[in-house]
Amino acid sequence: MRRFVLIALPYAWLLALFLVPFIIVLKISLSDIKLAIPPYTPTLDFTEGWTGIKAFFSALDFENFTFLTTDDLYWKAYVSSLKIAFIATALTLFVGYPIAYGMANAPDHWRPTLMMLVILPFWTSFLIRVYSWMGILSTEGYLNQFLLGLGLMSEPLTILNTPTAVYIGIVYTYLPFMILPIYSALERMDASLLEAAEDLGCSRLKAFWLITVPLSKTGIIAGCFLVFIPTIGEFVIPSLLGGSRTLMIGKVLWEEFFNNRDWPVAGAVAVVLLLILIVPIVLFQRNEQKQRELEG
Amino acid sequence: MSQTVFEPWNDPQAKPLIQFKNVTKRFGDFTAIDNQTFDIYEKEFFALLGPSGCGKTTMMRMLAGFEAPTEGTILLAGQDIAPIPPNKRAVNMMFQSYALFPHLSIWENIAFGLKRDGKSKDEIAARVAEMLKLTRLERFANRKPHQISGGQRQRVALARSLAKAPKLLLLDEPLGALDAKLRQDTQFELMDIQETTGTTFVIVTHDQEEAMTVASRVAVMDDGKIVQADTPARIYEMPNSVYVADFIGEVTIISGTARRGDGAYEVSFAEGQPTLFAESDTEFANGQECHLAIRPEKVSITAEKPSDRRNALEGSILDIAYLGNLSTYHVELAGGQIVKAQTANTRRLSRRDFTWEDRVWLSWTDTAGILLKG
Numbered sequence: 001m002r003r004f005v006l007i008a009l010p011y012a013w014l015l016a017l018f019l020v021p022f023i024i025v026l027k028i029s030l031s032d033i034k035l036a037i038p039p040y041t042p043t044l045d046f047t048e049g050w051t052g053i054k055a056f057f058s059a060l061d062f063e064n065f066t067f068l069t070t071d072d073l074y075w076k077a078y079v080s081s082l083k084i085a086f087i088a089t090a091l092t093l094f095v096g097y098p099i100a101y102g103m104a105n106a107p108d109h110w111r112p113t114l115m116m117l118v119i120l121p122f123w124t125s126f127l128i129r130v131y132s133w134m135g136i137l138s139t140e141g142y143l144n145q146f147l148l149g150l151g152l153m154s155e156p157l158t159i160l161n162t163p164t165a166v167y168i169g170i171v172y173t174y175l176p177f178m179i180l181p182i183y184s185a186l187e188r189m190d191a192s193l194l195e196a197a198e199d200l201g202c203s204r205l206k207a208f209w210l211i212t213v214p215l216s217k218t219g220i221i222a223g224c225f226l227v228f229i230p231t232i233g234e235f236v237i238p239s240l241l242g243g244s245r246t247l248m249i250g251k252v253l254w255e256e257f258f259n260n261r262d263w264p265v266a267g268a269v270a271v272v273l274l275l276i277l278i279v280p281i282v283l284f285q286r287n288e289q290k291q292r293e294l295e296g
Numbered sequence: 297m298s299q300t301v302f303e304p305w306n307d308p309q310a311k312p313l314i315q316f317k318n319v320t321k322r323f324g325d326f327t328a329i330d331n332q333t334f335d336i337y338e339k340e341f342f343a344l345l346g347p348s349g350c351g352k353t354t355m356m357r358m359l360a361g362f363e364a365p366t367e368g369t370i371l372l373a374g375q376d377i378a379p380i381p382p383n384k385r386a387v388n389m390m391f392q393s394y395a396l397f398p399h400l401s402i403w404e405n406i407a408f409g410l411k412r413d414g415k416s417k418d419e420i421a422a423r424v425a426e427m428l429k430l431t432r433l434e435r436f437a438n439r440k441p442h443q444i445s446g447g448q449r450q451r452v453a454l455a456r457s458l459a460k461a462p463k464l465l466l467l468d469e470p471l472g473a474l475d476a477k478l479r480q481d482t483q484f485e486l487m488d489i490q491e492t493t494g495t496t497f498v499i500v501t502h503d504q505e506e507a508m509t510v511a512s513r514v515a516v517m518d519d520g521k522i523v524q525a526d527t528p529a530r531i532y533e534m535p536n537s538v539y540v541a542d543f544i545g546e547v548t549i550i551s552g553t554a555r556r557g558d559g560a561y562e563v564s565f566a567e568g569q570p571t572l573f574a575e576s577d578t579e580f581a582n583g584q585e586c587h588l589a590i591r592p593e594k595v596s597i598t599a600e601k602p603s604d605r606r607n608a609l610e611g612s613i614l615d616i617a618y619l620g621n622l623s624t625y626h627v628e629l630a631g632g633q634i635v636k637a638q639t640a641n642t643r644r645l646s647r648r649d650f651t652w653e654d655r656v657w658l659s660w661t662d663t664a665g666i667l668l669k670g
Contacts, residue, residue, distance in 0.1 A: 195362055196395035198382045200409030200460070214399045294398075294442070 022274070029267030030060040040263050064268035074252065074269065078276065081249040084163070084238075085231040088170040092227045093220065095171055096178030100219075101212075103179070104186035115183075118176050130169060130240050137165050137241070161243025169237040174230070178223035185219025186212070218291040225284035233273055249273055302512060303527075304337035311374070313338045313464065313496050314359065319368035321354055321520075328354040330520035331368070341490050341497045343507035345543075346517030352500045355517075356466050359498065360389045373463065383412075388462040392469040394453035396441040402452050403428075403437040409460045427455040430489060447478050454486075458493060467499040471506060483509045504544050508532070516540045532591075538668050541589040546624065548595075548635045550588040554580035560662045563588050566631040573606045576667035587668045592624055592638035594664040597650065598657045605659040609635065613654045625650065627658055 031040040042059040045052045068074040103114045121129060136142045137159040144156040159165050189212065197207035213220075235250030242248070249269065256266035304310035312335035321329040328351045336342045344352040357363040358370060361382030369376050377385060388409070396405050406427050410420045428434045431451040436444050441452065450470065457465055470486070471479045487510050490497050501507050507514045508528040515525035516539075524536045535541035538549055550572070552565030561580055563572040565588070572588060580586055601608055614634065615626040618641075625637045637658050641648075650656055 190393060190395060192391045192393050192395040193397060195360075195382075196389070196391055197397075197408070199360060199387075199389045200456070201383045201412030203383060206412070211397060217399075 025267050025270055027060070027267075028263050029064055029265075029271045030062065031264045031267075032059070032061075032063065033262050033264050038263070039261055064264045065272070067265060068268055068272065073247075074249075077247050077249045077252045078272070080247040081232050081234075082276070084166060084170075084246075084248060085228050085234075088167050088174075088231050089224050089228045091167055092171045092174055092178045093224060096175055096223060097182055097220070099175075100179045100182035100186055100216075103183050104189075118179050122176070126173065127236065129173070130236060133165070133169055133172065133241060134160060137168065160241060161245065163242065163246055165241040165243075166238050166246050166248075169241045170227075170231055170234065173237065174227040177226040181222040181226065182216055182219040185216040189215050218287060218294075221287045222284070222291075225280055225287070229277055229280055229284070232277060302339070304340070305335070305513065310337055312336060313340075313373060314498075315371040317369045317371065319358070319365045319370060321351075321358065321363060322366045327520050329358075329365070332520075332522055333368075334515070334522055334525060336496065336498060338496055339494055341487070341499070341510055341512045343511035343514045344498065344500045344517060345504055345507040345514050346502065347543075348502060350517040351520040352502075352517050353468065356389070356468055356498065356500045359464065360387055360466055361385050386463040387466060388457040388460055388464075389466040389468065390453045390457040390470050392472055394441075394449050394473075396449060396452055396456070398441055401438050401440055402433060402444070405441065405452055406456045406459050408456065413460065423459055427459050430458070430492070431455040446473055447482065450474060450482065451485075454489065458489070458495065461493075462495065464496045464498065467497060469501055470499065471503075472501075479506070480509075486510055508544070516543055518543075534666060535589065535668070538587050538589065538670060541666070541668065546592050546636055546638070548590050548592065550590070550633060550635070552586060552588065554584050554586040554667065555582050556580070561586070561667055563667070566629070566633060569609065569629060569631060569633075572609075572665070573662045574665045574667045575662050578667060578669065580667065580669075585669075587670065588665045589668055590635070590660060590665040592636035593622075595635065595637035595658050595660050597625055597627070597637040597639060598659065599649070599654075601657045602659045605661060607662070607665075608657055608659040610655065610657055611635065613650055613652055613656060616650075616652065623648070625656075627656060 028040055031042065033039060034041040042056050044056050048055075099118075103111060103118075106114055134141075138144075139156045139158060139160070141160070143159070147153055148156060159168070193211050193215070194204075194207050197211050198204065202210060233250045233253075234248060235254050238246045238248040239251050239254070242251075253266055253269045253273070256262050256269060260266075304312075314336040316332050316334050319329055319332050320327065330351075332355075344355055346352050354363060358365055359372075359377075361377070361380065364378060369378060371377070372385070372387070377387075397408065400408065403424055406424045407420050410423055415423070424437075425434075428437055431454055433448065433451055433455060436448060436452075441449055444452070450473070454467075454470070467486075471482050474482060483506060486497075490510075497510075499507070499510060508531075511528060513525055514528055514531050515522045516531065517523065518539055524531060524540045526534075531540060532544055535544065541547045542549065550563070550565050552563045552572075554561045554563055556562075557573065560573040560575045563574055563586060565572065574588055596602070596605075601610070609627075609629055611627040611629040613625050614628045617624040617626070621641060622638055623641055625639070627635050627637060629635065635658055
């Protein structure tokens with residue numbers, strides 16, 4: 001009985017907070033747009049009994065999914081999102097790995113402080129932090145004022161409302177998700193492994209590639225997925241920092257939903273996005289499981 | 297085949313493989329190694345023995361190249377090794393934690409050093425196969441380190457460090473993680489492998505039994521200094537100080553004053569106790585403070601006062617440490633001095649001659665004890 005409860009609890013949680021909302025979204029994506037509240041049809045009406053339910057199901061179709069293929073805005077947005085997420089993940093890894101490495105090799109008494117510095121930004125609202133980047137990156141922003149003040153250039157840089165600003169925003173926001181898993185992998189590593197590698201004829205750099213990198217692989221993979229998965233659907237950063245030229249699926253979804261009030265198409269966009277995300281999520285889970293098996 | 301005694305340290309012609317010359321190592325204010333000069337010869341099995349913090353690990357890490365001496369030089373085959381980084385030294389180390397690469401198979405672990413040398417595939421395969429055979433690990437070649445037992449991991453670490461055929465192999469507490477029974481078997485295995493490969497071994501350990509078993513010479517260390525470096529037998533029988541006598545095995549130390557007698561020194565140590573006699577090569581002045589060290593197994597325990605020995609003391613049994621094959625009796629003399637005596641338990645326990653509180657006589661010969669200055 002106790003075991004049943006222990007297993008049932010997480011399943012109930014998933015059912016209520018994941019499966020049920022997903023079914024609702026899926027249902028909306030199969031519906032048609034209508035000027036009403038809610039703005040789609042059909043709605044399930046139990047008062048008419050069995051015929052009502054039958055009518056409800058017969059009114060559902062894949063029209064909206066077909067629609068997504070007719071307008072190239074959608075697939076372009078998906079591809080663009082994947083591309084941005086991919087590049088942003090690589091950049092975050094590039095910035096995050098040295099930080100994690102530095103933290104793992106810092107003296108013991110420094111580590112809590114460094115860890116705190118990584119986590120500290122989370123104590124401020126995400127929105128406020130993205131707005132501050134607007135203040136830093138805009139044409140009259142702090143960065144340009146600083147660079148112009150130094151006399152390094154005569155014309156201000158245009159960063160805000162370009163993909164560069166989106167990358168800066170994403171790398172900044174998701175950096176802790178990259179640093180923490182890599183740090184925890186590096187921190188667990190036995191320092192004598194590197195000495196052993198050196199003792200057996202490796203240079204320091206070679207030992208890093210042959211020992212440190214493979215042993216932090218699970219951390220790297222976990223960090224990359226933790227950045228990649230939410231970045232694909234990212235909406236706030238591209239809409240605030242990327243301007244109108246940055247095409248990302250999260251923004252398209254938002255516009256369908258709020259500007260066009262076309263819930264069924266927005267639902268279809270969301271379902272396809274979820275299908276795209278399932279691949280990396282499954283890979284991520286497998287990586288986690290592999291790591292647990294290695295440790296177990 | 298005549299058995300020649302292996303004692304290069306007594307041969308003035310022998311060239312040492314390793315020479316420490318006035319080596320000092322300081323970490324900030326702390327002196328880990330204090331001006332040490334000593335030699336290690338080829339094919340030796342040299343043990344650095346001491347309590348934790350005595351500097352034995354620092355000594356080894358200087359040989360491996362992970363630490364550099366603050367002062368003095370270390371020569372390997374006549375060459376100063378200070379400028380040679382660890383990855384270029386003909387020295388390999390077996391780490392206390394074994395430091396096996398968890399992401400590589402046993403085969404790849406052993407091949408790791410060979411690959412770094414740029415050897416051909418066939419050469420590597422042949423050498424790894426040889427090492428696997430030497431350490432009886434053939435069946436485990438494709439396993440990962442976490443899929444084998446502690447004893448097997450220990451052998452992988454040994455195989456990996458021997459694979460490059462180093463001039464010198466360093467072993468940092470190699471058997472520390474094994475249980476007692478496995479440790480004993482492994483000690484003999486280590487000696488066999490050392491003999492087969494002809495490699496010079498330097499082992500760091502805090503386990504005196506281990507050092508005594510495997511080593512050709514044992515260096516007992518204390519506080520950054522080698523107090524005595526000699527064969528296990530001489531370390532045990534002829535310690536040069538109270539520290540060494542006390543560190544190795546069980547011993548009773550009786551402190552008193554020496555007076556030159558005929559053939560032996562007379563040692564008086566307590567009011568109302570008879571004078572003891574001890575032969576000694578060390579010179580003592582009349583009335584000089586001295587310490588008589590006696591191993592418990594050299595002390596006889598009898599019910600009556602023995603007539604054939606000059607050194608005889610009476611006391612009562614305070615404690616009996618029963619070790620199975622041996623029993624150690626702790627006998628308290630009238631003045632409070634405790635003397636240990638050991639007997640082999642050749643009879644069943646129920647037929648034991650002595651028990652707690654019994655009045656007994658302890659006796660030993662003039663040559664049984666050793667007279668030390670400090």
